Amino acid sequence: MLNAAILGLGWWGRTIVTTMQTSDALRVVAGIDPAPHAALACAELGIRHLPDFASALADPSIDTIILCTPHTQHAAQIQLAAASGKHVFCEKPLCLNLADAQASVAACNAHGVMLGVGHERRFEPAIADLRAIIAEGGLGTLLQMEANFSQDKFLSLPRDNWRLNPVEAPAGPMTATGIHLLDLAVSFLGNADRALVHVAQLGSDLTNGDTLAAMIRFKSGANALLTAILATPFDGRLAFYGSQGWAEIRDKTHPEAPEGWTMTIVERGKDRVVRDYPPTSSVRANLESFASQALGRGTYLMPQDQMLANIAALEAVFKSAASGEIVQVAAT
Numbered sequence: 001m002l003n004a005a006i007l008g009l010g011w012w013g014r015t016i017v018t019t020m021q022t023s024d025a026l027r028v029v030a031g032i033d034p035a036p037h038a039a040l041a042c043a044e045l046g047i048r049h050l051p052d053f054a055s056a057l058a059d060p061s062i063d064t065i066i067l068c069t070p071h072t073q074h075a076a077q078i079q080l081a082a083a084s085g086k087h088v089f090c091e092k093p094l095c096l097n098l099a100d101a102q103a104s105v106a107a108c109n110a111h112g113v114m115l116g117v118g119h120e121r122r123f124e125p126a127i128a129d130l131r132a133i134i135a136e137g138g139l140g141t142l143l144q145m146e147a148n149f150s151q152d153k154f155l156s157l158p159r160d161n162w163r164l165n166p167v168e169a170p171a172g173p174m175t176a177t178g179i180h181l182l183d184l185a186v187s188f189l190g191n192a193d194r195a196l197v198h199v200a201q202l203g204s205d206l207t208n209g210d211t212l213a214a215m216i217r218f219k220s221g222a223n224a225l226l227t228a229i230l231a232t233p234f235d236g237r238l239a240f241y242g243s244q245g246w247a248e249i250r251d252k253t254h255p256e257a258p259e260g261w262t263m264t265i266v267e268r269g270k271d272r273v274v275r276d277y278p279p280t281s282s283v284r285a286n287l288e289s290f291a292s293q294a295l296g297r298g299t300y301l302m303p304q305d306q307m308l309a310n311i312a313a314l315e316a317v318f319k320s321a322a323s324g325e326i327v328q329v330a331a332t
């Protein structure tokens, strides 16, 4: 069992604490947040309140740090935790640029600690099933991915909230939801080659942009067409088209409170198959897989080369959104 301290007790930090309350693999035992609500939040969640990050790093009963903090803080916090010999689970995006991601991965490796990232969509059962179908050649050669991850939760945030700030969240919806799709694209299609991205403010007063369309070309030649919108109700949809067939997954709800998924599979010459998947917590599955490898009992489903490939592509997305130009993805 890993004992974790969580840095950041906002929306997602609290979601993780409650999600892990009955886990035998990882339990959040302490919380840190400079906000005035922190002590009360810890009391409500049944965890210890620590005054600052240094207290958690110095506490030998804590072996893992979970980061649910604003994005610009992730790199420094990962490296501090690693230097203190703590495993680190960092919420997405791992970092906002490739150099920071490389330094963070290197710090974890140098100190022999495990690094995990909050890309729970990899752990959804429909995605796992799709991965097996593709690995068995069911769709043939992968030609194209098309995916959308939209939600309107940010419409209720105060307009000075960090998640609406272009420094913390470049390219509008990209760091909120688009990054999950990019992670899945990298996990299925490999390293990205170039990106062309358009972000606009079309349906809200979110001046950082509410509508994103990204076309990513991969080194394999396949395309990913990724879209993310912050001004429309929740939608989650992902399809892969291949030379022998296609498959589409539709999410019934946001991963915060999963209600299940539906996958449609069409293989050439066969009847259309529709599979329904009951709800399960992919957030918990991700943290438990991370804990298993940290405890020497399994292999985490997110290799470090894919963590870096995702952030290299993310950096190209930011640059293309800002310039309107096609941007080459840096080699990792």
Ligand SMILES: NC(=O)c1ccc[n+]([C@@H]2O[C@H](COP(=O)([O-])OP(=O)(O)OC[C@H]3O[C@@H](n4cnc5c(N)ncnc54)[C@H](O)[C@@H]3O)[C@@H](O)[C@H]2O)c1
Pocket (backbone or CB within 6 Å): 007, 008, 009, 010, 011, 012, 013, 032, 033, 034, 035, 053, 067, 068, 069, 070, 071, 073, 091, 092, 093, 118, 119, 120, 175, 176, 255
């Ligand atoms: N995996 C997912 O599906 C998912 C969903 C939502 C958010 N997230 C990620 O979780 C992270 C947090 O997002 P959120 O929506 O919870 O934001 P939030 O604003 O609700 O919470 C962030 C909290 O961090 C605290 N904080 C800021 N600086 C801190 C520091 N130095 N030390 C300790 N606490 C600090 C703030 O006071 C705030 O309470 C982000 O990386 C975000 O992208 C992931």
